[in-house]
Amino acid sequence: MPQTIQGETISDFRSDTVTRPTPAMRRAMAEAVVGDDVLGDDPTVQELEALAAEAFGMEAGLFTPSGSMANLIAAKVHTRPGDEVLVEAFGHVYNNEAAGLGSVCGVLTRTLPSDRGLIDPDDVVRFARPEESLHSPRTALLVVENTHNFHGGRVVPAAHLRRLREVSRERGLALHLDGARIWNAIAAGGGSARDYGALADSLMFCFSKGLGAPIGSVLLGSAEFVARARRVRKTLGGGMRQVGVIAAAARVAFETGRERLAEDHANARALAEGVAEIPGALVDPAACETNILFLRTERGPESYPELQEALRAHGVWAIACGDLGVRFVTHRDVDRGDVERALAALREELPRLGRA
Ligand SMILES: Cc1ncc(COP(=O)(O)O)c(C=O)c1O
Structure with a gap:
């Protein structure tokens, strides 16, 4: 589900640390x-x-x-x-x-x-x-x-x-x-x-x-x-x-939280498979074993901060990590709809920013 941060609706792939406490968690805390x-x-x-x-x-x-x-x-x-x-x-x-x-x-x-x-x-x-x-x-x-x-x-x-x-x-x-x-x-x-x-x-x-x-x-x-x-x-x-x-x-x-991790893994894999087909991407979907994907590009590290910024304008948040690529992490608060949203943004930005 997209999240709202300071009035903006975003799909937040920065980390699996960004999840907000559920109503059940808040109840448990209160009691x-x-x-x-x-x-x-x-x-x-x-x-x-x-x-x-x-x-x-x-x-x-x-x-x-x-x-x-x-x-x-x-x-x-x-x-x-x-x-x-x-x-x-x-x-x-x-x-x-x-x-x-x-x-x-x-x-x-x-x-x-x-x-x-x-x-x-x-x-x-x-x-x-x-x-x-x-x-x-x-x-x-x-x-x-x-x-x-x-x-x-x-x-x-x-x-x-x-x-x-x-x-x-x-x-x-x-x-x-x-x-x-x-x-x-x-x-x-x-x-x-x-x-x-x-x-x-x-x-x-x-x-x-x-x-x-x-x-x-x-x-x-x-x-x-x-x-x-x-x-x-x-x-x-x-x-x-x-x-x-x-x-x-x-x-x-x-x-x-444990039984639903497989869903995060499936979402990360779907993202990896989708990205791998976009011109400019260097991604091996088979290497995406759990919930983390590093998107590397043909153009290399100088494109990563630019890609991060371009994705932000689409409401898709991910993190450029030095030479490693742009990191996407799936978690409880992103679903298949967020993956589709990220892919749509990447189809628009990656051929422009990622190709060598
Ligand atoms: C592999 C690994 N170990 C340790 C930590 C540290 O956890 P914390 O952010 O709770 O200090 C992280 C955080 O991202 C991590 O990815």
Whole structure:
């Protein structure tokens, strides 16, 4: 459904974070039973943490205001200052979390190449430094992003993650799964929640992306890990009081948002298939596995901001992302009608702006 922003009717493909709370979420927020979560007695958030942990077969969970904070807490618990973290070169924690790994955790990051978001297990072996070196940092952590945002929502299948898990264990590294969109990976057949949970020392997922909540993420792991994480969250100012008010909306998202992700994937695929036929587009619809599409053009990166602006005039909002293309993300608040509207706008603008 098109949204209204400042009086303008738009089809908003900028991100799956743009969804507005549903009436059911607003009702749940109004009626939430709350306590003081820092003092340990908000039942609504505690139930949500337990439900999320149970879904992945992990021992415990910690509600956080954002995915970035959950990733940062995980890195802080798994590392010491001066350690090194391995992360894929286009990884969100490396590129888009305001350098928290360096500034808050005091760790070095080493970026790994990948096959469109899939890290080669041999590269983990190659890039992890020998533990016993007097000279080098200790490589402590591997972060795996699933689905991979800047590789167009690429799914990391559980079978592939298992291999990464094996080599990281051999090298003594913890494995953190940045599963902001892990439910999209699950909906796309990458593996079950239990599969993924069994392959990570810690796992973060967002209620505020495809599941559709206004706020909130959760960090999962062993009871001991989560106890340490709770303390780090407090250090970062992420201890919240009557947080059941927002956890209640996140619970509605958790209970109602998962089964409809396949619809988002079908919409993204329809968009990809439609765009691929327009002159000027460089799009492989088969690579659109979940809810993210990067539209690249024959003319290349200089056309992306121009295309973004031209689409805006049609009420179609997407984001030019550097060299990566113009990003379209499908979610609960865009439907097939919005896809058709985007395609109509692209048929008009892309041949003019995108052809070499
Ligand atoms: C892969 C990935 N990880 C983490 C995050 C961070 O989530 P948040 O925006 O809630 O901080 C995002 C946000 O887009 C993301 O795409």
